[in-house]
Amino acid sequence: MMRFFVGRLLQSIPVIFIVITATFFLVRAAPGGPFDAEKTLSPEVIERLNERYNLDAPMYEQYFDYLGHLVQGDFGPSFRYTNRTVTEIIYAGLPITFELAIYAIMIALVIGILAGMLAAIKPNSAQDYIPMSLAMTGICMPSFLLGPLLVLVFGIWLQWLPVSGWGYSPGDKILPAITLGSTYAAYIARLTRGGMLEILSQDYIRTAKAKGLSTASIIFRHALRGGLSPVVAFLGPAIAGLLAGSFVVETIFQIPGLGRFYVQAAFNRDYTMILGTTILLSCLIVLLNMLSDLLAVWLNPRLALSNEKN
Amino acid sequence: MSLLSVNNLAIDFTTRDGTVNAVSDISFTVDKGETLGIVGESGSGKSVSCYSLLGLIPMPPGHIKNGSALFDGIDLLRANEKTMRQIRGKRISMIFQDPMTSLNPYMRVGQQIIEPLLQHNKITQQAAKEKAIALLEEVGISDAANRYQQYPHEFSGGMRQRVVIAMALITEPDLLIADEPTTALDVTIQAQILELIHQLQQRRNIAVIFISHDLDVIKRMADRTIVMEKGFIVEQGNTQDIFYSPTQSYTKKLIASIPSCAKPENYRFTGDKDSRFLELNDISISYGNKNNAFKAVDNVSLTVKQGEILGLVGESGCGKTSLSHSIVRLVDIQQGQICLQQNPLETLQGSALKATRKDIQMIFQDPYASLNPRMTVFNTLAEPLRLHGIASDANELNSKVLSLMQDVGLEASWANKYPHEFSGGQRQRIAIARALAVEPQLIIADEPVSALDVTIQAQILSLLLELCQQRQLTMIFISHDLAVVRYIADRTAVMNQGKIVEINDTETVYQNPSDPYTKSLLAARV
Numbered sequence: 001m002m003r004f005f006v007g008r009l010l011q012s013i014p015v016i017f018i019v020i021t022a023t024f025f026l027v028r029a030a031p032g033g034p035f036d037a038e039k040t041l042s043p044e045v046i047e048r049l050n051e052r053y054n055l056d057a058p059m060y061e062q063y064f065d066y067l068g069h070l071v072q073g074d075f076g077p078s079f080r081y082t083n084r085t086v087t088e089i090i091y092a093g094l095p096i097t098f099e100l101a102i103y104a105i106m107i108a109l110v111i112g113i114l115a116g117m118l119a120a121i122k123p124n125s126a127q128d129y130i131p132m133s134l135a136m137t138g139i140c141m142p143s144f145l146l147g148p149l150l151v152l153v154f155g156i157w158l159q160w161l162p163v164s165g166w167g168y169s170p171g172d173k174i175l176p177a178i179t180l181g182s183t184y185a186a187y188i189a190r191l192t193r194g195g196m197l198e199i200l201s202q203d204y205i206r207t208a209k210a211k212g213l214s215t216a217s218i219i220f221r222h223a224l225r226g227g228l229s230p231v232v233a234f235l236g237p238a239i240a241g242l243l244a245g246s247f248v249v250e251t252i253f254q255i256p257g258l259g260r261f262y263v264q265a266a267f268n269r270d271y272t273m274i275l276g277t278t279i280l281l282s283c284l285i286v287l288l289n290m291l292s293d294l295l296a297v298w299l300n301p302r303l304a305l306s307n308e309k310n
Numbered sequence: 311m312s313l314l315s316v317n318n319l320a321i322d323f324t325t326r327d328g329t330v331n332a333v334s335d336i337s338f339t340v341d342k343g344e345t346l347g348i349v350g351e352s353g354s355g356k357s358v359s360c361y362s363l364l365g366l367i368p369m370p371p372g373h374i375k376n377g378s379a380l381f382d383g384i385d386l387l388r389a390n391e392k393t394m395r396q397i398r399g400k401r402i403s404m405i406f407q408d409p410m411t412s413l414n415p416y417m418r419v420g421q422q423i424i425e426p427l428l429q430h431n432k433i434t435q436q437a438a439k440e441k442a443i444a445l446l447e448e449v450g451i452s453d454a455a456n457r458y459q460q461y462p463h464e465f466s467g468g469m470r471q472r473v474v475i476a477m478a479l480i481t482e483p484d485l486l487i488a489d490e491p492t493t494a495l496d497v498t499i500q501a502q503i504l505e506l507i508h509q510l511q512q513r514r515n516i517a518v519i520f521i522s523h524d525l526d527v528i529k530r531m532a533d534r535t536i537v538m539e540k541g542f543i544v545e546q547g548n549t550q551d552i553f554y555s556p557t558q559s560y561t562k563k564l565i566a567s568i569p570s571c572a573k574p575e576n577y578r579f580t581g582d583k584d585s586r587f588l589e590l591n592d593i594s595i596s597y598g599n600k601n602n603a604f605k606a607v608d609n610v611s612l613t614v615k616q617g618e619i620l621g622l623v624g625e626s627g628c629g630k631t632s633l634s635h636s637i638v639r640l641v642d643i644q645q646g647q648i649c650l651q652q653n654p655l656e657t658l659q660g661s662a663l664k665a666t667r668k669d670i671q672m673i674f675q676d677p678y679a680s681l682n683p684r685m686t687v688f689n690t691l692a693e694p695l696r697l698h699g700i701a702s703d704a705n706e707l708n709s710k711v712l713s714l715m716q717d718v719g720l721e722a723s724w725a726n727k728y729p730h731e732f733s734g735g736q737r738q739r740i741a742i743a744r745a746l747a748v749e750p751q752l753i754i755a756d757e758p759v760s761a762l763d764v765t766i767q768a769q770i771l772s773l774l775l776e777l778c779q780q781r782q783l784t785m786i787f788i789s790h791d792l793a794v795v796r797y798i799a800d801r802t803a804v805m806n807q808g809k810i811v812e813i814n815d816t817e818t819v820y821q822n823p824s825d826p827y828t829k830s831l832l833a834a835r836v
Contacts, residue, residue: 202411203406203408203411203412204411204412204413204414204415206366206406206412207404207406207412207413207414207474207477208414208425209364209366209398210364210366210398210399210403210404211398211399211403211425211426211429211477212394212395212396212397212398212399212400212426212429212430213395213399213425213429214395217429221417221425222414222416222417225416225417226414226415226416299416300415300416301415301416301461301463302415302461302463
C-alpha cells in the first residue's frame with residue numbers, strides 16, 4: 001500500500017511540472033498584460049512597473065526565477081493587489097473555499113447516496129423515477145439559477161435563512177453549501193443507482209437472500225460496498241471540481257473565498273496570481289484523485305491484490 | 311411423511327414474446343436423508359423449479375401459476391416473507407454453480423460463512439467463528455483459522471466451493487439444494503467435491519436435491535432421479551431404473567448422447583503414419599514480466615499427422631489453450647519452433663502471416679461470444695471469403711455461403727438471421743461453417759462442445775467427424791472432457807502444468823495410461 005502511494009506521488013511530480021510550465025508560458029502568450037487598464041499609464045510608469053516585477057528580463061530568466069522562488073514556497077507578489085503576496089491571498093481565501101466545498105460534498109453524498117439507493121432497490125417504479133428525475137433537474141440547473149432561487153424562497157419569502165455572508169450570522173453557510181452541492185448530489189445519485197443495480201444483479205446477492213437475510217441486511221452488508229465504488233472513483237475529481245467551481249456560488253452569496261480571486265486573476269492578467277491558484281488547484285486535483293484511488297483499493301480487496309502484483 | 315412434497319407446480323415467465331411456461335405441472339417428493347437428482351438440458355426448468363421453493367425467482371417476470379410445495383407443513387409458495395426468511399439458510403440451504411460469483415468478493419469468507427448462523431441462531435460472534443473453523447476443517451480446508459480471514463479471490467475454485475458448502479451447512483439445514491455444484495470445476499476437483507457432499511450428507515442425514523445437466527454426476531449422486539424436459543417431468547424413479555431401463559424416449563436419447571465409447575471405426579485415421587503435418591519443437595510460453603513470470607507452456611514438442619484428429623486434454627490452467635493460440639499466432643512463443651508442412655510459422659509477418667492464417671482456423675468454446683452479434687449469418691460467413699479473395703463475384707459468394715450452410719446443417723433461409731436468433735447448437739454450427747469457409751487444412755477446436763447440452767453435443771461431434779473425413783481435415787481438439795476426446799480423437803495428448811505428460815493412441819491412453827497424472831484424471835471420472 002505504501003509503495004503504491006509513494007509511486008503515485010512520484011508520478012504526480014512531472015504532471016505538476018508540466019502544469020506549471022504550460023501555465024507560465026500560456027498566460028504570457030495571451031494578449032494584454034497586468035498593467036493594461038482603462039486609464040493608460042505613461043510609458044515611464046509601465047517601464048518602472050516592468051522593472052519592479054522583473055517583467056523586462058528575458059522570458060527564460062523569468063521562468064527560472066519563478067521556479068526558484070516556487071520551490072521555496074514563494075508564489076511571488078500579486079501584480080494587481082499591491083502590497084499583497086499571492087501566498088497571503090491564498091492563505092486568506094482557501095480555508096473558506098475549502099470549508100464550503102466540504103459542506104457541499106457532505107450534502108451531496110448524503111442526498112446522492114440515499115436517493116440512488118432508494119432508486120436501485122425498486123427500479124422502474126415511482127421510488128426510482130422521482131429521485132432520478134430530481135437528479136436530472138439538479139444536473140441541468142446551473143448554480144447561478146439555483147442560488148438566487150433558494151435565496152428568493154428561503155431568504156426573502158420564508159425568511160428562514162440569511163441570504164449572504166460567511167460566518168456572520170447563524171445558518172448563513174447552509175444555502176451556499178446546498179447550491180454548490182446539489183449538482184454533485186445529482187451525479188452521485190445516478191452513480192449510486194447504477195453501481196447498486198449492477199451489484200444487486202450479482203449471484204452473491206442471491207446467495208445472501210438464500211441465507212435468509214433481510215433486504216436491509218442485503219443492501220447494507222452485501223451491496224453497498226461494491227455499489228459505491230463508482231461514487232468513490234468520482235469523489236476525487238468531484239471535490240476538486242467543487243473547489244474550482246465555487247466562484248459562482250461565492251459571488252452570489254458574497255463569500256470571501258478563493259474562487260473570486262481565481263477568476264479575477266485571469267481577467268486582470270495577474271500572472272503570479274493565475275499561476276499560484278492554478279498550481280494549488282492542480283496539486284489538489286492530483287492529491288484528491290490519489291486519495292480516491294486509495295479509497296477504492298481499501299473498499300475492494302481484489303484491487304489490493306493486483307497492486308501488490310505490480 | 312415426506313420432508314418436501316411439491317404438487318402440480320407451474321411457473322410462467324412473462325417475456326416480450328409472450329408467456330413462457332418454464333415449469334408445467336410438476337410433482338415430486340423428497341424424503342429425509344435421501345438425494346433426489348434432477349437432470350435435464352438447459353431450459354428444462356430444473357433450476358427454476360427449485361429456486362421457486364425458496365422464493366428466489368424474480369417476480370415479475372416470474373409468476374407461480376399453480377401448485378403447492380409443502381415443507382414440514384408450510385407451503386413455501388404461499389408463506390409470507392418473514393416465514394420464508396426463517397426457512398432460507400436455516401432449514402433449506404443452497405449451493406450454487408459458480409463459487410466465484412456466489413461469494414461476495416468484498417467480504418472475508420469467514421464473515422460470509424457465519425452470516426446465516428448469526429442471522430438465525432442466538433450465538434456470539436466468537437462461538438460462530440469457532441464453529442465455522444471446525445466446519446472449514448471438516449470440508450477439507452487446512453489452516454482454517456487463517457483461511458477464515460481471507461477473501462474469496464485468495465482461494466482456488468475447488469476451495470471456494472468447499473467454502474460455499476460450509477456456508478450452506480453451518481446452520482445444519484434439513485434440506486440442501488445443490489444447483490450444478492461441480493459444473494465450473496475440473497474433473498479431479500469435481501470428484502473430490504462430490505465425495506465431500508456425499509460424506510457430509512451421510513454424516514448429517516440431510517436431504518439433498520441435486521440439480522445437474524451432467525448425467526454421470528446424477529447417476530453417481532442420486533438415490534432417485536427426475537428427468538425434466540421443457541418444463542415437464544418426463545420420467546422419475548430410482549436412479550438405477552432410470553439409467554439402466556429408461557421407459558421414455560427422451561430419457562433414452564439423453565443417455566445415448568453421453569459419449570461413452572471409442573471413436574467409431576469408420577472415422578478412424580487411415581493416412582500416412584509418418585507424416586509431419588504440424589511440428590511443434592520445444593515450445594515455451596510465459597506470461598508476466600521477467601521477475602514474476604508464469605510459464606504456461608514449458609518445452610512442449612508435438613507432431614500432428616496429416617488427416618488425424620489429435621485430442622488435447624487437461625484441466626484448467628494446464629496450458630492447452632496457450633499452446634493452441636500460439637499455433638494461430640494469437641500469443642507469441644518465447645522459445646521453440648512451429649512448422650506447418652515444413653514452413654516455420656513463428657517468424658511470419660504481414661501478408662505471409664495472413665496467407666497462413668487461411669490454412670489454420672479456430673473454433674471457440676462459446677459461439678455466442680465469438681460471433682459478432684451485429685452481423686447476419688451470411689455476412690459472418692462471407693467476410694472470410696471476401697478477405698481471402700476466395701469468391702470472385704457476388705453470385706459465387708452467395709452460392710459458396712449457401713453451400714457452407716448446407717454442409718453444417720443450417721437452412722438456407724436462415725442466412726439473414728442474427729446470432730441471437732439461433733440456439734446454442736445452431737450457433738456452434740455457424741462457427742464451424744465460418745472456420746471452414748476459407749477451406750483450411752488445420753482446424754483447432756478449443757472446447758467446441760463444452761457449452762452445449764449433451765444431445766446437441768452429440769450432434770456437433772458427429773458433424774465434426776463427418777466434415778473432417780469429407781474434407782480431409784487435420785484437427786486439434788482441445789477439451790477438459792475425457793469422454794468427448796475419447797469419442798473423437800485418434801491420438802490423445804495429456805497436458806499438466808505446461809507439459810505434455812503423455813501422448814499416444816487414444817485407446818491406449820484410456821485403457822493403459824502410463825503417466826500417474828493421466829491415471830488420476832481417468833480415476834476422477836464419475
